[in-house]
Amino acid sequence: MKLKVCGLTKLNQIEELISLNTNFLGFIFYEKSPRYVLNSLTLKEIKSVKHHGKVGVFVNETIEQILEISAKTELNFIQLHGDESDEFISELRKKLSHEIKIIKVFRIGTELENLKFKIQNLKSEVDYILFDTDSKSFGGTGKSFDWQILNDLEINKPYFLSGGISEENIENIKFLNQKPFVLDINSKFEIDPGNKDLEKIKKFKNHLV
Numbered sequence: 597m598k599l600k601v602c603g604l605t606k607l608n609q610i611e612e613l614i615s616l617n618t619n620f621l622g623f624i625f626y627e628k629s630p631r632y633v634l635n636s637l638t639l640k641e642i643k644s645v646k647h648h649g650k651v652g653v654f655v656n657e658t659i660e661q662i663l664e665i666s667a668k669t670e671l672n673f674i675q676l677h678g679d680e681s682d683e684f685i686s687e688l689r690k691k692l693s694h695e696i697k698i699i700k701v702f703r704i705g706t707e708l709e710n711l712k713f714k715i716q717n718l719k720s721e722v723d724y725i726l727f728d729t730d731s732k733s734f735g736g737t738g739k740s741f742d743w744q745i746l747n748d749l750e751i752n753k754p755y756f757l758s759g760g761i762s763e764e765n766i767e768n769i770k771f772l773n774q775k776p777f778v779l780d781i782n783s784k785f786e787i788d789p790g791n792k793d794l795e796k797i798k799k800f801k802n803h804l805v
């Protein structure tokens with residue numbers, strides 16, 4: 597399983613995570629997040645990060661903004677974390693460079709009825725799925741959802757698992773029929789929002805081998 601560390605805001609921590617072979621680096625471009633990256637880093641600084649797994653996280657952002665930010669920062673993945681429609685994704689795909697992959701987020705809350713249908717009818721324009729816990733703040737809550745729900749789904753794309761992943765619950769991965777392609781960690785590995793606890797991340801990485 598691969599690892600994504602999301603909500604990065606510090607260049608020295610990013611460099612250390614790269615040296616630890618972290619597979620995906622998540623940058624949040626959502627102003628309301630306490631991990632909004634542009635409060636700490638410039639577009640140029642994000643561009644200067646040399647890595648093939650740079651993920652930009654967007655919440656109900658316009659296509660123009662996504663295109664502008666991804667071009668200026670040289671993102672490799674666009675994570676759509678809001679309520680983006682199929683039409684929006686198709687439009688974005690047409691305009692986005694084909695080297696950039698799209699991750700569509702499914703936030704899991706109490707509304708489970710349409711989930712099966714949505715996953716089965718997912719547009720081919722989507723390259724990866726990410727499952728997170730639903731909340732008013734969209735993400736970064738540190739709360740996990742009931743992973744058993746995933747065992748009732750036919751997941752036809754590689755998926756990222758997120759939402760409160762920590763050393764305490766990682767063992768439960770063994771109960772999943774289809775294993776995640778990537779584990780996405782965030783607030784459970786922070787000293788404060790955007791400031792990662794690298795020692796804790798190093799320790800966690802031992803669970804992935």
Ligand SMILES: O=C(O)c1ccccc1NCC(=O)[C@H](O)[C@H](O)COP(=O)(O)O
Nearest residue numbers: 602629734735736737738759760782783
């Ligand atoms: O982390 C945020 O502040 C955030 C805010 C709004 C949308 C997405 C956000 N994070 C995106 C992620 O991919 C997180 O890793 C994911 O939500 C899990 O976070 P956590 O529950 O803290 O492990």
